[in-house]
Amino acid sequence: MQVFKYPPKEDWVKLLQRPENDLSGLFSTVQGILDDIKANGNSAAIKYSEKFDGFAAKELLVSKEEIDEACMQISSNLKEAIYKAKLNVETFHEAQIVPERVVETMPGVVCRQKSVAIEKVGLYIPGGTAPLFSTVLMLACPAKIAKCKEIVLCTPPDREGKVHPAILYTASLVGVTKVYKLGGVQAIGAMAYGTESIPKVDKIFGPGNSYVTAAKQLVSLKDVAIDMPAGPSEVEVLADESANPAFVASDLLSQAEHGVDSQVILVTNSIELIAKVEEELEKQLSRLSRKEIAVKALENSRILLLGSKEEMIEMTNQYAPEHLIIAMRDEDEVANKITNAGSVFVGNYTPESAGDYASGTNHTLPTHGYARAYSGVNLDSYLKKITFQKISPQGLLEIGPAIEEMAAAEQLDAHKNAVTIRLNSLK
Amino acid sequence: MQVFKYPPKEDWVKLLQRPENDLSGLFSTVQGILDDIKANGNSAAIKYSEKFDGFAAKELLVSKEEIDEACMQISSNLKEAIYKAKLNVETFHEAQIVPERVVETMPGVVCRQKSVAIEKVGLYIPGGTAPLFSTVLMLACPAKIAKCKEIVLCTPPDREGKVHPAILYTASLVGVTKVYKLGGVQAIGAMAYGTESIPKVDKIFGPGNSYVTAAKQLVSLKDVAIDMPAGPSEVEVLADESANPAFVASDLLSQAEHGVDSQVILVTNSIELIAKVEEELEKQLSRLSRKEIAVKALENSRILLLGSKEEMIEMTNQYAPEHLIIAMRDEDEVANKITNAGSVFVGNYTPESAGDYASGTNHTLPTHGYARAYSGVNLDSYLKKITFQKISPQGLLEIGPAIEEMAAAEQLDAHKNAVTIRLNSLK
Numbered sequence: 001m002q003v004f005k006y007p008p009k010e011d012w013v014k015l016l017q018r019p020e021n022d023l024s025g026l027f028s029t030v031q032g033i034l035d036d037i038k039a040n041g042n043s044a045a046i047k048y049s050e051k052f053d054g055f056a057a058k059e060l061l062v063s064k065e066e067i068d069e070a071c072m073q074i075s076s077n078l079k080e081a082i083y084k085a086k087l088n089v090e091t092f093h094e095a096q097i098v099p100e101r102v103v104e105t106m107p108g109v110v111c112r113q114k115s116v117a118i119e120k121v122g123l124y125i126p127g128g129t130a131p132l133f134s135t136v137l138m139l140a141c142p143a144k145i146a147k148c149k150e151i152v153l154c155t156p157p158d159r160e161g162k163v164h165p166a167i168l169y170t171a172s173l174v175g176v177t178k179v180y181k182l183g184g185v186q187a188i189g190a191m192a193y194g195t196e197s198i199p200k201v202d203k204i205f206g207p208g209n210s211y212v213t214a215a216k217q218l219v220s221l222k223d224v225a226i227d228m229p230a231g232p233s234e235v236e237v238l239a240d241e242s243a244n245p246a247f248v249a250s251d252l253l254s255q256a257e258h259g260v261d262s263q264v265i266l267v268t269n270s271i272e273l274i275a276k277v278e279e280e281l282e283k284q285l286s287r288l289s290r291k292e293i294a295v296k297a298l299e300n301s302r303i304l305l306l307g308s309k310e311e312m313i314e315m316t317n318q319y320a321p322e323h324l325i326i327a328m329r330d331e332d333e334v335a336n337k338i339t340n341a342g343s344v345f346v347g348n349y350t351p352e353s354a355g356d357y358a359s360g361t362n363h364t365l366p367t368h369g370y371a372r373a374y375s376g377v378n379l380d381s382y383l384k385k386i387t388f389q390k391i392s393p394q395g396l397l398e399i400g401p402a403i404e405e406m407a408a409a410e411q412l413d414a415h416k417n418a419v420t421i422r423l424n425s426l427k
Numbered sequence: 428m429q430v431f432k433y434p435p436k437e438d439w440v441k442l443l444q445r446p447e448n449d450l451s452g453l454f455s456t457v458q459g460i461l462d463d464i465k466a467n468g469n470s471a472a473i474k475y476s477e478k479f480d481g482f483a484a485k486e487l488l489v490s491k492e493e494i495d496e497a498c499m500q501i502s503s504n505l506k507e508a509i510y511k512a513k514l515n516v517e518t519f520h521e522a523q524i525v526p527e528r529v530v531e532t533m534p535g536v537v538c539r540q541k542s543v544a545i546e547k548v549g550l551y552i553p554g555g556t557a558p559l560f561s562t563v564l565m566l567a568c569p570a571k572i573a574k575c576k577e578i579v580l581c582t583p584p585d586r587e588g589k590v591h592p593a594i595l596y597t598a599s600l601v602g603v604t605k606v607y608k609l610g611g612v613q614a615i616g617a618m619a620y621g622t623e624s625i626p627k628v629d630k631i632f633g634p635g636n637s638y639v640t641a642a643k644q645l646v647s648l649k650d651v652a653i654d655m656p657a658g659p660s661e662v663e664v665l666a667d668e669s670a671n672p673a674f675v676a677s678d679l680l681s682q683a684e685h686g687v688d689s690q691v692i693l694v695t696n697s698i699e700l701i702a703k704v705e706e707e708l709e710k711q712l713s714r715l716s717r718k719e720i721a722v723k724a725l726e727n728s729r730i731l732l733l734g735s736k737e738e739m740i741e742m743t744n745q746y747a748p749e750h751l752i753i754a755m756r757d758e759d760e761v762a763n764k765i766t767n768a769g770s771v772f773v774g775n776y777t778p779e780s781a782g783d784y785a786s787g788t789n790h791t792l793p794t795h796g797y798a799r800a801y802s803g804v805n806l807d808s809y810l811k812k813i814t815f816q817k818i819s820p821q822g823l824l825e826i827g828p829a830i831e832e833m834a835a836a837e838q839l840d841a842h843k844n845a846v847t848i849r850l851n852s853l854k
Binding site for chain 1: 448449450451504505507508509511512514515518519522523525528530532533536538540543544545546557558559560561593629630644647648649651652656671673674677678680681683684685711714715716717721758759762765766767768769770771772773774775776777778779780781782783784785786787788789793795797798799800801802803805807810811812813814815816817818819820822823826828829830832833834836837838839840841842843844845846848849852
């Protein structure tokens with residue numbers, strides 16, 4: 001990792017730069033596939049599945065037998081771990097339920113705001129070497145709590161047409177309605193437009209490679225909502241001399257192993273810590289199975305030495321990290337000053353992997369600085385808030401003249417008339 | 428308006444079709460302007476302002492003197508009306524404040540969800556004949572309640588370089604930080620990238636023509652968040668024989684006067700009501716100043732006669748209207764069954780214009796069926812929800828083994844190691 005000591009503020013923007021995230025170069029290829037899926041449904045989906053995933057499914061839907069078989073393949077230790085994580089995720093997301101708000105803004109004018117589930121949601125779970133069953137948990141548990149009626153899941157099969165059993169087990173445990181063996185752009189297109197076997201959904205969630213991300217962006221322009229824009233994953237560790245260098249190194253590495261484009265940043269005011277963390281990185285790195293990926297990610301990563309705690313907080317809020325670990329003496333005070341971050345891990349015994357799997361918070365979080373304006377996935381991601389108002393004749397007599405005045409000033413006669421005609425009937 | 432009597436369900440999709448909302452044809456023109464603004468800042472912004480709005484501002488920022496002058500030009504009646512509306516909007520949006528949630532998901536594992544204001548927001552208010560000062564109210568009041576630090580507003584000036592006084596008055600009343608004389612794509616670009624005089628914001632809100640909408644879509648792909656995708660405005664009236672035909676006609680017309688692409692739908696089970704509403708439409712139309720616009724909008728609009736209340740509700744949830752007026756005998760029962768709508772107006776004395784101006788609900792709402800997945804603008808639109816977790820050594824002993832198990836199953840060694848190294852230190 002490159003080390004920068006006491007960089008002047010005018011250099012911060014450059015030092016905090018992320019890997020470029022411009023997917024527009026993929027748009028025309030991706031749009032072509034989406035258009036084909038929209039026009040030709042299943043047959044197009046299967047064609048691309050064969051081309052890109054090496055498997056031509058006759059049947060996209062995962063059968064009950066396949067799910068039962070998967071459930072038998074999972075060890076009881078893993079089942080227990082997933083169950084524990086599920087309980088915590090449920091507890092935290094259930095606490096996010098908001099009751100209907102009812103407010104009489106003035107006598108006879110009653111306004112309500114009510115949360116209603118998005119009816120159909122689609123979850124995308126990438127394939128590849130690491131089976132991301134934890135993401136199934138993170139995306140399906142809140143959907144269930146929100147009471148979404150249909151929760152469909154698309155994930156690419158391997159070349160034998162199999163979906164990893166941990167994904168199927170978790171999907172069945174958390175109440176996913178249907179699982180389809182379909183990945184990539186074709187899965188996003190199928191959920192956005194619907195095919196003969198896959199229902200059109202109202203919102204699509206989940207991570208993916210740059211093609212999947214580009215597809216989500218394109219369908220979100222007019223067809224369907226998406227969870228959030230996505231970029232490479234990242235962590236920032238904020239640490240002072242009280243931090244444990246071995247823990248810090250392990251956290252930096254657990255982000256670095258995600259992918260070669262992951263970004264890892266250590267911000268500290270302790271020059272001694274830097275040397276110790278570097279030593280630990282070296283030591284721990286050698287033992288990792290995904291060492292090569294981590295080494296590459298560390299090449300884009302940075303250690304930043306700053307002069308004060310205030311500067312450390314300022315830089316953090318400027319960077320707006322997806323994950324932020326705070327290993328500082330006054331960790332709670334610092335945490336309270338964080339205004340831009342996806343999820344924050346406070347103290348020496350709170351590794352990022354706790355939130356990735358089991359603490360209860362969601363691990364689908366805004367990357368690429370999107371934390372300045374976006375929340376991570378939470379219960380609200382599966383709800384829309386509908387407002388209602390009911391005005392009594394007395395209430396309209398109170399508020400009507402103000403509406404007439406404003407509508408007239410906006411030169412919208414018919415808007416005014418809708419009130420006038422009612423007020424006249426009350427005279 | 429075309430009338431369809433008892434259409435079979437398989438025809439509903441076609442009957443509920445909206446005007447096409449594909450802006451991709453504008454993307455290359457709009458992207459060119461955005462790129463120019465990004466590269467050349469103010470000078471490019473002023474160039475487009477001259478080209479499209481006929482005014483080359485030397486100074487984009489509206490001065491304190493201009494605002495003071497505007498405040499003197501507004502009648503005290505209008506000031507009073509705006510003030511009343513402001514109080515209601517504030518009351519309803521303040522009721523949406525959610526306290527921080529703190530949950531101990533298991534002993535020693537404390538998770539929190541905290542709402543934090545988006546720091547900088549940009550509001551776009553279109554120019555044109557009708558000065559939309561009510562939209563200033565709707566977009567700035569919740570920003571203020573959320574405690575956004577910077578609320579900037581862009582609006583195109585007229586050919587003399589003036590902004591309508593009602594817009595300036597309202598902006599100053601609700602605490603907009605700065606108002607800039609800049610409209611169209613150039614305003615969206617300036618707020619997305621920042622220029623020498625206009626700050627880069629984190630999220631852009633507000634309505635606009637198709638160029639503005641396309642610009643918002645393009646900048647939202649990677650640079651800045653936006654409130655929601657937008658299409659033409661629309662209303663659905665759900666009415667039975669208890670509805671007042673004159674009121675219904677006035678509501679249909681108040682939507683139709685918005686624009687020639689507005690859509691207006693009447694869904695009823697009363698054949699008698701249809702004739703009476705048609706008669707009223709004729710009568711009221713003749714008196715409207717924006718008659719020509721309304722006539723054109725009515726051409727795309729429909730009256731749908733259905734056989735039962737259940738079908739009326741089903742069709743409504745399928746259409747997912749931006750505005751829904753319910754004028755039925757059992758209006759509350761029907762309202763409770765609505766699952767897809769932006770804002771709902773319940774009963775004969777609740778015209779849409781009440782919510783457009785002054786009841787307290789927000790008038791920036793999801794059009795084009797987006798109500799299936801999107802909320803209208805509300806307090807949350809100005810907040811992001813950050814999660815925090817803090818795990819005690821005891822807590823990590825509890826949850827750690829489950830994390831190790833799951834990380835190992837996902838083949839993410841370093842994720843596992845971040846826990847193992849801590850657990851070992853506790854042994």
